[in-house]
Amino acid sequence: MKVLFVSYEVYPIAKVGGLADVAGSLPKYLKELGVEIDLLMPFHKSIDKNMAIKTDENISTRFVKREVSFEVYRAKLPKSDVNVFLLYNERLMDSKEIYGASNLGFQAMSFSDAAAGFAVDKGYDIVHLNDWQTALIAVYLKQREAKCKTLLSIHNLAYQGVYGKEYLDLSGIEKSNRNEIFEAGKINFLKAGLVFSDKLSTVSPTYAKEIQTKEYGAGLEDILSRRRSDLVGILNGIDYYEYDPERDERLWANFSQDNIESKKINKSNLQQLVGLPKKDDALIGLISRLVDQKGLDLIEDIKDELMKLPIQIVVLGTGESKYEDMFRILQKNYPEKVAARLTFDLDLAQKIYGGADMFLMPSRYEPCGLGQMFAMRYGTVPIVRYTGGLADTVHEFDPENNGNGFGFVDYDAKKLLGALKKALKVYFQPELWKKVVRNAMRQDFSWRVSAINYLSLYKKILEVNNDA
Numbered sequence: 001m002k003v004l005f006v007s008y009e010v011y012p013i014a015k016v017g018g019l020a021d022v023a024g025s026l027p028k029y030l031k032e033l034g035v036e037i038d039l040l041m042p043f044h045k046s047i048d049k050n051m052a053i054k055t056d057e058n059i060s061t062r063f064v065k066r067e068v069s070f071e072v073y074r075a076k077l078p079k080s081d082v083n084v085f086l087l088y089n090e091r092l093m094d095s096k097e098i099y100g101a102s103n104l105g106f107q108a109m110s111f112s113d114a115a116a117g118f119a120v121d122k123g124y125d126i127v128h129l130n131d132w133q134t135a136l137i138a139v140y141l142k143q144r145e146a147k148c149k150t151l152l153s154i155h156n157l158a159y160q161g162v163y164g165k166e167y168l169d170l171s172g173i174e175k176s177n178r179n180e181i182f183e184a185g186k187i188n189f190l191k192a193g194l195v196f197s198d199k200l201s202t203v204s205p206t207y208a209k210e211i212q213t214k215e216y217g218a219g220l221e222d223i224l225s226r227r228r229s230d231l232v233g234i235l236n237g238i239d240y241y242e243y244d245p246e247r248d249e250r251l252w253a254n255f256s257q258d259n260i261e262s263k264k265i266n267k268s269n270l271q272q273l274v275g276l277p278k279k280d281d282a283l284i285g286l287i288s289r290l291v292d293q294k295g296l297d298l299i300e301d302i303k304d305e306l307m308k309l310p311i312q313i314v315v316l317g318t319g320e321s322k323y324e325d326m327f328r329i330l331q332k333n334y335p336e337k338v339a340a341r342l343t344f345d346l347d348l349a350q351k352i353y354g355g356a357d358m359f360l361m362p363s364r365y366e367p368c369g370l371g372q373m374f375a376m377r378y379g380t381v382p383i384v385r386y387t388g389g390l391a392d393t394v395h396e397f398d399p400e401n402n403g404n405g406f407g408f409v410d411y412d413a414k415k416l417l418g419a420l421k422k423a424l425k426v427y428f429q430p431e432l433w434k435k436v437v438r439n440a441m442r443q444d445f446s447w448r449v450s451a452i453n454y455l456s457l458y459k460k461i462l463e464v465n466n467d468a
């Protein structure tokens with residue numbers, strides 16, 4: 001079985017958020033299961049030119065109205081045997097930011113058209129698409145009458161790639177394929193993928209159900225519920241080789257379930273690094289894109305009450321200025337309690353996962369969420385809103401000492417405060433706290449199980465193919 005996994009982000013080559021983590025790890029595990037899998041991504045301007053070798057191949061668009069030619073580069077996914085192909089066009093890749101191109105819509109469309117050609121030329125059986133940026137591949141494959149099948153994975157329904165009519169004209173999408181993807185004068189790239197892909201998946205079972213409702217469907221609930229028999233939720237995993245508290249060189253001290261005490265060394269070093277006083281207060285980490293999805297307005301609502309609790313907060317994130325400002329001001333007003341690092345820093349992220357006591361993720365919606373999984377792997381207890389993948393991975397610590405975290409259901413700031421207080425109560429009983437930390441560390445969030453689920457899905461897609 002030959003699979004082409006297509007993504008705009010692949011860790012460690014280019015990363016903005018969780019999509020990169022998935023694309024940089026799932027293919028490795030599928031390869032171990034015997035799938036012949038290659039990655040395909042744009043050669044973003046931010047990527048070091050020396051990491052890949054230029055091949056003598058070029059691949060051109062076939063449908064988009066202004067023909068675009070891409071040079072094909074080749075590399076290996078670091079620490080693996082997985083091939084990565086990168087498509088480069090100097091004019092289209094004109095920004096150091098992954099999503100900063102002057103014409104991102106046209107870039108994504110041209111990349112998708114060329115990617116469809118690449119998949120056909122190389123004879124892949126399945127093309128695995130990820131999010132709106134690659135969703136048009138399903139349409140272009142259909143227009144090529146290609147044999148290969150498609151799976152579209154939704155990592156975040158809120159980003160859909162919606163563009164004006166001129167993009168529909170530019171796209172070269174045939175009239176017969178336009179019906180559902182052109183609405184109210186706009187073309188919707190993600191919807192095109194939802195209509196034309198053979199199978200659909202999203203990154204947790206709960207989110208798969210939620211997105212069929214008006215509350216979470218972001219306007220696409222109808223097509224998603226119509227296609228529910230083709231839609232599955234497969235929980236993301238994390239890379240257990242790359243993220244291992246026993247070996248992680250970014251930590252000051254390594255630790256394991258049997259040696260949780262060493263985690264304290266990381267805490268005090270982290271406090272020093274970010275300029276917080278060394279105290280026994282609970283150190284809460286928050287690592288996130290600072291956007292509405294992540295429930296940060298709940299923090300804003302209770303910030304004064306929060307500052308009265310025996311806690312310190314270390315925030316690492318970039319995003320909307322209203323949230324960056326909120327944390328900047330909190331740090332200014334409470335320098336002993338809040339450290340805000342408004343930057344993108346993978347090294348600091350690991351130090352926070354390793355050194356914090358708790359990890360805060362009060363998301364409004366969360367397709368899967370990786371932050372809480374990294375946190376648990378490093379013995380950092382999650383406090384979450386039970387939605388999407390957070391509901392599938394975090395379970396309330398109870399009087400029988402079962403459970404790996406704390407949370408709340410209603411999207412309500414007081415409920416968040418209540419969850420934090422529950423966590424603090426346990427935190428100040430060190431023997432009990434060790435139990436919840438151990439429970440969190442004992443979870444298996446590796447790709448082991450989920451990769452097998454993807455493999456079964458690939459097989460199912462090909463069975464459909466053979467029957468046809």
Ligand SMILES: Nc1ncnc2c1ncn2[C@@H]1O[C@H](COP(=O)(O)OP(=O)(O)O[C@H]2O[C@H](CO)[C@@H](O)[C@H](O)[C@H]2O)[C@@H](O)[C@H]1O
Nearest residue numbers: 017018019155288289317343344345349367368369370371
């Ligand atoms: N400033 C910063 N510095 C360093 N690292 C930072 C950072 N800001 C964020 N990160 C890292 O980016 C990743 C975020 O992943 P998440 O899955 O938690 O959310 P995201 O919304 O990006 O992903 C979307 O896609 C993923 C993958 O499917 C889904 O899990 C998720 O629910 C969905 O919203 C984590 O690895 C985190 O450590």
